[in-house]
């Protein structure tokens with residue numbers, strides 16, 4: 001099996017999925033039903049990273065399958081981004097009780113899973129969804145998703161800042177091969193373009209049962225615009241790659 005082929009990546013991800021299925025690295029293992037590892041194309045151009053699984057995801061083990069998942073799928077459909085061409089995961093593999101925000105030690109315990117997924121998928125673009133994902137992945141920047149959504153930026157791999165050492169490879173469970181310099185260098189710098197979380201859109205652009213009106217604050221519309229930009233960006237990168245290949 002050739003290294004970095006789709007078959008090899010699928011095999012590596014399946015091994016990780018099996019390993020994390022029984023994870024007890026944080027106390028969320030006591031209340032979860034399933035670890036929601038992540039799903040999608042192993043060579044996805046876009047890697048979407050949300051906050052944590054909700055109730056439906058916890059029951060099914062599938063990311064983004066509840067109400068916010070339905071909205072997320074609708075947004076992709078509206079922007080002609082094919083679901084089968086992306087990979088979707090969350091910062092946390094397990095649902096926090098009552099859907100509360102992740103605690104720092106829970107998030108840190110799950111980082112190796114997220115970083116390993118980033119490493120293996122090796123996407124062209126990472127899309128953090130929501131404030132928590134943005135803050136965790138753009139570590140060191142005090143950003144708010146409502147101000148930063150749609151802003152393209154490059155970020156060093158978060159393990160740099162979190163581990164605090166020169167190589168940022170101190171997180172237990174990371175699979176970066178230390179001798180794979182080119183790959184590691186590439187992986188330690190990536191492009192991100194954040195969007196608001198679909199659950200936030202559901203909350204903000206909602207049906208008001210008192211006024212009996214759908215009250216939109218425009219979050220769904222602005223997210224569609226950003227996702228369209230993301231699709232165009234990916235198409236542009238592919239065109240540039242194709243031109244380089246043709247003239248090589």
Ligand code: SF4
Nearest residue numbers: 023025026093094110
């Ligand atoms: S949230 Fe992550 S680290 Fe915590 S038990 Fe679940 S899979 Fe393990």
